[in-house]
Amino acid sequence: MIKKYYITQPFIRKGNNNYYGICYCDGKRMSRKSLGTSSKKVAQDWKRQQEALLYQPTSARLEFSEKVLSEAVNEYKRHIGIQKNDSPRTLQAYMQYIDRFITYLKGQKKLVFVNDLTREHAQKYIDHLTNDLGAKTTWENYKFVRKMFKTWTTYKFIDSNPFVKQDGNDSLALPALDKSEKPFWEEHEIVSILDLAPKEIYPFWFTLAYTGLRFREARDLTFEQIDFKMSEISIMGKGGKPRVVPMCEGLKRLLTKEQKTIKSGNCFPLIPDTEQGCLKILKRVLKGTAFKKLGQNNHHRFRHSFASNLLRKGVNVKAVQQLLGHSSSKITLDIYGHLLSGDLHEAVKYLTPQNQRRKVIPFKATA
Numbered sequence: 001m002i003k004k005y006y007i008t009q010p011f012i013r014k015g016n017n018n019y020y021g022i023c024y025c026d027g028k029r030m031s032r033k034s035l036g037t038s039s040k041k042v043a044q045d046w047k048r049q050q051e052a053l054l055y056q057p058t059s060a061r062l063e064f065s066e067k068v069l070s071e072a073v074n075e076y077k078r079h080i081g082i083q084k085n086d087s088p089r090t091l092q093a094y095m096q097y098i099d100r101f102i103t104y105l106k107g108q109k110k111l112v113f114v115n116d117l118t119r120e121h122a123q124k125y126i127d128h129l130t131n132d133l134g135a136k137t138t139w140e141n142y143k144f145v146r147k148m149f150k151t152w153t154t155y156k157f158i159d160s161n162p163f164v165k166q167d168g169n170d171s172l173a174l175p176a177l178d179k180s181e182k183p184f185w186e187e188h189e190i191v192s193i194l195d196l197a198p199k200e201i202y203p204f205w206f207t208l209a210y211t212g213l214r215f216r217e218a219r220d221l222t223f224e225q226i227d228f229k230m231s232e233i234s235i236m237g238k239g240g241k242p243r244v245v246p247m248c249e250g251l252k253r254l255l256t257k258e259q260k261t262i263k264s265g266n267c268f269p270l271i272p273d274t275e276q277g278c279l280k281i282l283k284r285v286l287k288g289t290a291f292k293k294l295g296q297n298n299h300h301r302f303r304h305s306f307a308s309n310l311l312r313k314g315v316n317v318k319a320v321q322q323l324l325g326h327s328s329s330k331i332t333l334d335i336y337g338h339l340l341s342g343d344l345h346e347a348v349k350y351l352t353p354q355n356q357r358r359k360v361i362p363f364k365a366t367a
Contacts, residue, residue, distance in 0.1 A: 005050045007035070007043040008242060019043035021050070052155035069114050070105050073098060076148050097144040104128060114158060122162040123172055135175035142174060182335065184305040196285050200270035201278070203258055207267070208299060210251045212306035212324050214238065215275055215299040221267045223259050228252065237325040245323060275299070307332065 004024045009017060017038035023031045035043050077098045080091070104125060110116065125145070129138040146163035153161050163172065185193065190209050197205050207218050217235050225234045231247045247255070258267060272278050279298060286297050303324070310320050321332040 004240065005047050006236075006240060006242065007040075007047050009038075021046055023050075048154055052157075069117060070102055072114050072152075073102055073105070073148070076151070093140070094144060097141050098148075100129075100141060101125070101145055114152070117162055119162045119172075126172055126174060130175050135177050138175055139177060142172075182304045182308070184301060184308040186305075187309055190302075190305060190309075193286070196289070198281065198285070201281055203254055204268040204271050204278075205282075205302065206254055207251060208302035209306065210248050211245050212303050213245065214303060215278075219268065219271070219275075219278075223255075223262070223264050223267055226255060226259075226267075228256060228259075235325070241325055241327075243322070243325045307335075 006022045006024070007019050008022060009019055011018070019035045019037055019040070019042075021033050021035050021043070022029060035046055037043060077095065080094055108121070126138065126142055129141050133141070142163065146161065149158070149161040149163050152158045194202065194206055194209065204218060207213065207221070208215070211218070211233065213221070213233075213235065214237070217237060221233070221235075226232070226247075227234070231249075231252050233245045233247060235243050235245055237243055255267065262269060272281070282299065283297060307320055307324055310323075311317065317329045317332055321329045324332060326332045
């Protein structure tokens with residue numbers, strides 16, 4: 001029996017700002033209860049408490065802190081296997097990160113219990129990763145282990161996370177990342193790609209291009225998630241984070257037309273069942289065209305393009321962040337804040353003064 005918990009404000013348009021807690025069991029909604037609060041922080045605390053009971057139903061905090069570290073990590077492995085709303089490929093990567101950490105722990109005789117791992121041990125593990133792996137893979141492994149310890153601190157199982165910056169301590173030393181710009185298609189290129197799209201795949205690509213949805217979010221989209229009256233799509237995004245994405249008029253017309261044919265259920269029943277099958281169509285369509293530029297051509301590039309073109313048009317980064325479902329605007333800027341040199345030259349024109357000279361009044365000395 002797999003339980004998952006979510007928080008939502010389903011009646012906010014009717015003036016009811018209260019958060020509700022929803023419990024799903026094996027994919028079916030089992031209960032919904034009002035939390036009696038309009039505070040997101042209080043609602044999130046309720047969700048964490050419920051998840052903590054699932055994660056560690058019998059052990060007290062002291063017992064967990066004294067738990068054998070490798071046993072606690074394996075317990076976390078079982079937990080994410082049933083709780084995370086991620087793709088099989090992502091879950092497979094998580095399992096590799098955990099196995100790598102467990103393998104490292106087996107060679108460290110002094111690291112026995114959860115509370116034995118200190119900041120110095122955290123740095124040694126990062127150095128171990130750096131020696132064996134590339135910079136990007138090292139960062140991925142580090143972020144996963146940091147998140148695992150953050151889960152334990154969030155649920156109050158342990159007091160501090162050795163993988164985050166603490167008072168009086170400097171940040172951990174990590175390898176520098178090559179922050180190359182993400183390739184994207186410009187607006188006129190998106191239009192041309194959609195013109196090349198097969199009839200059965202066109203609505204799917206159009207939705208990706210004009211919403212910034214991730215592949216799985218768009219593939220699993222149903223008509224029940226769309227409010228045509230409000231021109232909004234309700235998404236349960238990565239990590240179980242809900243968000244609302246507005247539809248442009250073109251997309252609204254397209255999906256309204258699709259609904260008349262399909263009626264209900266999945267919006268794109270004619271696309272291939274697998275991501276690889278969809279990707280083959282995309283690569284086949286773009287093969288030999290001018291769109292095959294530096295970088296990979298995949299469905300995520302629609303998302304990159306959506307964000308990049310909005311930022312280039314001067315849309316507020318906070319708005320772009322909310323559309324994409326990022327937890328902070330810094331993440332959005334780090335990934336998508338790549339302006340072309342032409343954009344920069346255009347930007348400074350806003351500060352160019354008018355071509356006028358002030359009349360100079362000669363200075364007259366007084367007696």
